Amino acid sequence: MEIIARNLSKNYEGKTLALDNINFNISMNGIVAIIGKNGAGKTTLVRILATQLLPTRGSAFINGFNVVDEADRVREIIAAVPQEARAVPWLTPLQTVSSYLMWRGLSYRESRERAKDVLRTLGLESVENEKNRKLSGGMKRKVLVATVISSDAPVIFLDEPTTGLDYISRKELWGILQSMKYNRLIILTTHYLEEAEVLGDRVGILDRGKLLAFGSMDDLRRIVKYPFSIKISGDVKLNSINGYLKRLLNGEIQIFSTQEEIFEMASDLLERGIKFTVQEVSLNNIFEFLVEGGVED
Ligand SMILES: Nc1ncnc2c1ncn2[C@@H]1O[C@H](COP(=O)(O)OP(=O)(O)O)[C@@H](O)[C@H]1O
Ligand SMILES: [Mg+2]
Known part of the structure; x- marks a missing residue:
């Protein structure tokens, strides 16, 4: 599947620049996670790609x-x-999914059969005839995901499908999205960085209408100056190196630097018998660097 954006911009009512010259080429199956704070432009981007909104410029x-x-x-x-989608409260999951399929042009019978299949796959079989309003928040969200999966569309857009769900329901949805990504392209927006890191085969970082970065986690690590970090308890004396230092809430400090400097520091700590952990930067760290302008030097 392929999505291309060329100089895509959106001004609402000639004022708010919600998207500012977005360019990307996506050619793959899997999950593309678009992250950004509230107001970053995620919904605007998805609505333009999903033909619900016209761009001001670009294509x-x-x-x-x-x-x-x-x-x-x-x-x-x-x-x-x-x-903003919500499952219609007075319909059942079976009615919700099958009416969506009929609306997409399938026969009544085909719609019901396919709806039942999908609901079974998502573990909603036992509630398929309950009213949606009686379902938990997580199940209601799954019903909506069931509609788009049932369509067999090769390109799927999910705008913040897990926002507001509890951790367990979110993880269940993650499992579902992961299992359905192989023969599709799923564009998913989220403001949960951990979710984007777990699910995204590619991650796009939107901020104030600009696409600050786009690529695999490895690609994103390559664009930050300090892709490695080391965590130690706060009271250790250290040689100074190039990088950032961040004080964590648990009293540890985390130092970000190049791989060479971090490994050097690690071998020094090893010799001195001091406990530490080394890790590659997380999406959270990358987001801090790119969007929040980094941490202390
Ligand atoms: N219909 C609209 N009319 C005017 N401004 C809008 C409209 N929809 C969104 N905006 C503005 O465009 C910007 C991007 O919004 P949006 O795409 O909804 O971001 P996100 O989904 O990342 O929260 C925000 O500043 C928002 O206030
Ligand atoms: Mg939004």
Whole structure:
């Protein structure tokens, strides 16, 4: 599957610049996680790609079809769950999924059969005839995910599908998304950095309408100056090196630097018998560097 964005910009009512010259080429199956704070432009980007909103400038293509000029063709290959979507409370999961499929053009019978299959796959079989309003928040969200999976669309957009869910429900949804990603391209937005790091085969970082970075976790680590870190208890005397120092809430300090400097520091600590841990930077760290302008020197 392929999505291309070229100089994509969006001004709402000629004022707010919600997207500022976005460019990317995605050509893969798997999960692309778009992260960013509230107001970063995630929903605007998804709505433009999903043909629900017109860009002010620039263009985008899904599998070669222009999302503006060939929106009908694009709609045949995509399925989307908008950020504000809620399962209709007085329908059952079976009715929700099968009516969505009928709306997409399947027969009544085919829709019901396929809906039942998908609900079984997602572990919703036992509640398929309950009213949605009786389901837990996590299950309601799964019903929405069930609709887009059932469509067999090769390109799926999920705008903050896990926001507000408890940790267990979020992890269940992660499992579902991971199991369905192999023959599809899933564009998922989130403001949970851990979620993007776990799920994203590629991660895009949006901030104030700009795409600050896009790539695999390894790609993102390559663009930060200090891709390695070491954690030690706060009262150890250290040689000074180039990098950042961050005081953690648990009293430890974390030092970010190059691989060479961190490994050197590690061997010094090893000789002195001091406990430490070494790790590659997390998406959280990268986000801090790029969006929040780094930490103390
Ligand atoms: N319909 C709209 N009219 C005017 N401004 C909007 C509208 N939708 C979003 N915005 C603004 O555009 C920016 C990006 O919003 P949005 O795409 O919803 O970000 P996110 O999904 O990352 O929270 C924000 O400043 C927001 O206030
Ligand atoms: Mg949003």
